[in-house]
Amino acid sequence: MMLFNRQQTQLKTLPHLDWLEAEAIHIMREVAGQCSNPVLLFSGGKDSICMLRIAEKAFRPGRFPFPLMHIDTGHNYQEVTDFRDKRAAELGERLIVRSVEDSMKRGTVVLKHENESRNKHQSVTLLEAIEEFGFDACIGGARRDEEKARAKERIMSFRDEFGQWDPKNQRPELWDLYNARSHKGENIRAFPISNWTELDVWQYIQLEGLELPSIYFAHNRPIVRRQGSIVPVTELTPARAGEEIVDLQVRFRTVGDITCTAPVESDADSVEKIIAETATTTITERGATRLDDQASEAAMEQRKKEGYF
Amino acid sequence: MQLIEDHGLLRFLTCGSVDDGKSTLIGRLLFDSKAILADTLSAIEKTSLKRGMQDVDLSLLTDGLQAEREQGITIDVAYRYFSTGTRKFIIADAPGHEQYTRNMVTAASTANLAIILVDARKGVQPQTRRHSYLAHLVGIPHLVVAVNKMDLVDYSQQRFEEIKADYLAFAEQLGIQDVRFIPLSALKGDMVVDRGENLPWYDGDTLMEILEAAPAAHTEHDEPFRFPVQYVCRPQDSTNPELHDYRGFMGRVESGSIRVGDAVTILPSGRTSLVKAIELGGEPLREAITEQSVTLLLTDEIDISRGDMIVKTDALPTQTKQVDATVCWLAEAPLDRARTYLIRHTTRETKAKVAAIEWRVDINTLERQAAERLQMNDIAQVSFKLAQPLLTDAYADNRGTGAFIIIDESTNNTVGAGMITKLAA
Known part of the structure; x- marks a missing residue:
């Protein structure tokens, strides 16, 4: 019997963040090598900021072999959209913005009521943009640790002509041999940071010294407490009758549509402090901050089947 | 801020069925390593109650898809993450049933260690052999046989030793070299992360210690560039x-x-x-x-x-227009010998035709039998003729350049996985 021993772990191996980065670079290059017209989704959020750094590592000194695209709900924090535009300009890469509001004007998105979260309606605008530009692959920053339905998602995930994900009929994915083939009209969603956790993302941000929109760090903000969540008071999300507005020190763990993204109470005003907090937190990223995933156990799976990222 | 040593990342596979306590074991690893957070726990508490259970069912953590939750079984491979002070882990959780051989092969392809669960009451079962065969076939270098549910056999050392002897007898036939055994109770937590107090006769490592010490991929021998x-x-x-x-x-x-x-x-x-x-x-x-x-x-x-x-320049791979490979057929549509498929190997693609199916293995008896066609979940020895040369090594020597996938061009589906066995000039 040849049993492994402890000495062997001392042999040369990549530290875990380097390994994750190398895997992500490999996946991006596979998309570039296999697909004819990919696009990278960039929202200005922390995961997609990591994706841009990975793209730089993958393709510099050349240009990215894909444009950047943001599906804007029109309900984003100004700091985040400003950051999005600034970052794209610094990189000298093309940024496409397509807006849910335009889909509403076209009548392809119909809200149930004026204040309904536009988050799930991004799917429609995304599919329209895919058709408009003829993209055969969308590279996104989704992670498997975010949500149960994502844990079974492939790194190269196939979507049919209607943008639908069929969880029971996914392509087997073996070794690092990715199959990003699709016929015209179909689409591949590629997830280079599938194997990252929230903590990995923060550690990578620290390692690479990445700049982030200010709302990720602790700041004071008027909020109300509603059904156990902290709801920021904004024009879109005013306080309801009887609710007490308080000024609280908070930070955002995820940034998305204002109407469905909640901050957490925190005094972590630096990446180091956020890492310390993330390592000891007791609530998942989505559980704490996404007001839309809690509706049912299968909420995310359902949205993904309908074409959501 | 990296104050502690980083031992990189270990990808491992868990094989077994719900009956063996596999989901409970994964739940235990995640729970005891503090990878499960309060809101997730409260969600599974609610579900456990809804299903009329008294304790929290940790196995619910791993049922990702609606269909799986409804049927109470695992269908597809799920990936789970946790880390300890020195290492990050990726668990590939593969369903145990025979019908899902393809999913186990998929999960095994990226793993460097496999935990094979055995129910201490039942001992080595046909599926234990099947899982060990597949883990070995896909080249997982380290196997850990976790004899679970020791609490149900009074933590009997004798029972543990019997199972170990049984297992070693057939492991030798398969040519499995690196295997270790650990008695544990995933339900009670003994020897998973904490030693517990019920197994004083066992002086080996806990499961977590084994996982933390196992070599990460590619660190064990020198491979050519x-x-x-x-x-x-x-x-x-x-x-x-x-x-x-x-x-x-x-x-x-x-x-x-x-x-x-x-x-x-x-x-x-x-x-x-x-x-x-x-x-x-x-x-x-x-x-x-x-x-x-x-x-x-x-x-x-x-x-x-x-x-x-x-x-x-001093270590070249084989350049060949013919490969012999052990193939796992992954698609519902059987392998059609009359058709041309696409093989993707490293970053190369070539059209390929089946030259011969040498044998098919009966996954339960491990006997080789003649076969004319391959169905989903079949494992077989197949030789292919290729339109373009591939640059290959034997899979046993190099997982990266010994593996390929088979794609059906009409659907673009990945329909097969191949491991190159011997190299034709």
Whole structure:
């Protein structure tokens, strides 16, 4: 019997963040090598900021072999959209913005009521943009640790002509041999940071010294407490009758549509402090901050089947 | 802030069925390593109550899809994450049933260690053999047989030793070399993360200690340098005149390592050159090691494109238009010998036809039998004729250059997985 021993772990191996980065670079290059017209989704959020750094590592000194695209709900924090535009300009890469509001004007998105979260309606605008530009692959920053339905998602995930994900009929994915083939009209969603956790993302941000929109760090903000969540008071999300507005020190763990993204109470005003907090937190990223995933156990799976990222 | 040593990342596979307590074991690993957070726990508490259970059912953590929750079984491979102070872990959780051989092969393909669960009451079962065979077939170097539910056999050392002897008898037949045994109770937590107090006769490592010490991939023996080119960087449109002649060959080191100044051969052309520079994101590196994604620059101007392979001149792979491979058929539509398929190997693709099906293995008896066609979940020895040459090593020597997938061009589905067994010239 040849049993492994402890000495062997001392042999040369990549530290875990380097390994994750190398895997992500490999996946991006596979998309570039296999697909004819990919696009990278960039929202200005922390995961997609990591994706841009990975793209730089993958393709510099050349240009990215894909444009950047943001599906804007029109309900984003100004700091985040400003950051999005600034970052794209610094990189000298093309940024496409397509807006849910335009889909509403076209009548392809119909809200149930004026204040309904536009988050799930991004799917429609995304599919329209895919058709408009003829993209055969969308590279996104989704992670498997975010949500149960994502844990079974492939790194190269196939979507049919209607943008639908069929969880029971996914392509087997073996070794690092990715199959990003699709016929015209179909689409591949590629997830280079599938194997990252929230903590990995923060550690990578620290390692690479990445700049982030200010709302990720602790700041004071008027909020109300509603059904156990902290709801920021904004024009879109005013306080309801009887609710007490308080000024609280908070930070955002995820940034998305204002109407469905909640901050957490925190005094972590630096990446180091956020890492310390993330390592000891007791609530998942989505559980704490996404007001839309809690509706049912299968909420995310359902949205993904309908074409959501 | 990296104050503690980083032992990298270990990918491992858990095989067994819900009956063996596999989901409970995963739940236990996640729970005791504090990877399960309060809101997730409260969600499964609610579900446990709804199903009329008294204790929290940790196995619910791993049922990802609606269909799985409804049926109470695992259908597809799920990936789970946790880390300890020194290491990050990725668990591939594969369903145990025979019908899901393909899912286990899929999960095993990226794993470096497999935990094979045995119910202490039932001992070694046909599925234990099946799982061990598959783990071995897919080249997982380290096996851990976790004899679970020790609490239900009074933590009997004798029972544990019986199972160990049974297992070793057939492991030897399979040629399994590195296997270790651990008695545990996933339900009670004994020997998973904490030692507990019920197994004083066992003086080996806990499961977590084994996982923390197991070698990560590629650290165990020297493999020859293999660098499949993924993408070529030629930033000619750049305003920087220094970049006008820049040709960067981008890829991931599948195996081995490379240093600036090394002599390399480019295949299939056979041209040779020297490594002028190694870069990552435009920054120079002196060396690149296995699994690193880098850009190579060569001293000579050579036409190289995606699908070519850069190797060290002193250790070349086999260039061949015929491969013999152990194949796992993954698709519902059976293998059609009359059809042409596409094989993707490293970054190369070629059309391929089946030349012969040598044998098919009965996954329960492990006997070889003649076969004319292959159905989903079949494992068989197949030889292929190829339209274009591939640059291969035997899978047993090199997982990166010994593996391929088979694609059906009409649907673009991945329909088969192959592991190259012997190399034809």
